[in-house]
Amino acid sequence: EAGVAQSPRYKIIEKRQSVAFWCNPISGHATLYWYQQILGQGPKLLIQFQNNGVVDDSQLPKDRFSAERLKGVDSTLKIQPAKLEDSAVYLCASSLDRGAVTGELFFGEGSRLTVL
Amino acid sequence: SQQGEEDPQALSIQEGENATMNCSYKTSINNLQWYRQNSGRGLVHLILIRSNEREKHSGRLRVTLDTSKKSSSLLITASRAADTASYFCASTDSWGKLQFGAGTQVVVTP
Numbered sequence: 001e002a003g004v005a006q007s008p009r010y011k012i013i014e015k016r017q018s019v020a021f022w023c024n025p026i027s028g029h030a031t032l033y034w035y036q037q038i039l040g041q042g043p044k045l046l047i048q049f050q051n052n053g054v055v056d057d058s059q060l061p062k063d064r065f066s067a068e069r070l071k072g073v074d075s076t077l078k079i080q081p082a083k084l085e086d087s088a089v090y091l092c093a094s095s096l097d098r099g100a101v102t103g104e105l106f107f108g109e110g111s112r113l114t115v116l
Numbered sequence: 117s118q119q120g121e122e123d124p125q126a127l128s129i130q131e132g133e134n135a136t137m138n139c140s141y142k143t144s145i146n147n148l149q150w151y152r153q154n155s156g157r158g159l160v161h162l163i164l165i166r167s168n169e170r171e172k173h174s175g176r177l178r179v180t181l182d183t184s185k186k187s188s189s190l191l192i193t194a195s196r197a198a199d200t201a202s203y204f205c206a207s208t209d210s211w212g213k214l215q216f217g218a219g220t221q222v223v224v225t226p
Contacts, residue, residue: 004158031212042122042204042216043159056213091158099212101146104161 002026004108006092012114018080021111025073025094031055032069033105034077035091043091048099049075055099079113087115122205122217130225135192137220139205140185146208148181148188153202153219162190162203195224 005024013019025032030051035043046065048055051072060067064083069075079086089112093105123138141148147166151159165172165181165188172179178191188205200223206216 033214035216042218045213045215048211048213050212055211093159095212100149100206100208100214101210101212104149104164105159105214107151107158107160109158 004092004094004106006108006111008111009109010112012116013082014116015084016081018078019082019113020076020078021090023075023092023108025092026106029094029096030072031095031097031099032075033093034067034075035093037089037091037110046077050099082115084115087113122220124220125218126221128223128225129195131195131197133195135195135199135222137190137203137222139188139190139217141207142186143207143209146210149206149208149214150179150190151204151206153204159204197224197226200224
């Protein structure tokens with residue numbers, strides 16, 4: 001079974017530029033999560049989708065971050081404009097049915113962003 | 117914001133020893149999960165314990181849950197060098213929102 005795919009793995013940009021990350025979850029997984037993990041910290045939930053609807057985006061900085069999940073499958077996370085403090089690893093995860101209530105999350109390898 | 121705290125922040129042990137780490141959370145939960153993260157990699161699920169369970173085992177892992185104290189512990193018995201990683205607890209609410217603690221960095225030396 002293929003895992004969660006993310007791209008790009010690494011991205012370096014200058015502040016005020018924009019960047020987009022892509023995630024392809026495991027086939028059939030209804031729930032998709034985006035997390036931000038700053039070096040030395042635990043992952044912080046940015047947004048949770050159930051199919052193509054948003055369940056929770058309370059910690060998403062909506063002035064600069066946006067995310068969508070088209071047709072309830074792939075998802076993109078965009079940052080525009082980027083700030084230095086956005087340097088982090090962006091992790092995508094997927095899960096069956098009702099997400100973590102049902103069981104485990106499956107994580108991708110992450111996209112590491114460096115903002116200069 | 118993080119859901120809770122983990123203790124200790126770092127743990128260094130020798131192969132064969134047991135490793136114990138603790139986790140506290142803030143709100144009521146549906147379940148609590150533990151994940152492992154090797155350096156530069158994604159997270160891997162280890163074990164899930166539901167709010168009506170008190171203890172669970174999986175191989176060399178033992179997890180306890182005390183909902184009255186809003187705390188959990190993870191015990192790794194007979195540690196191996198391959199257990200070197202960061203370990204995170206994560207609490208799940210009724211909507212499936214999974215929030216992580218700050219993690220415990222474990223180093224197991226041969």
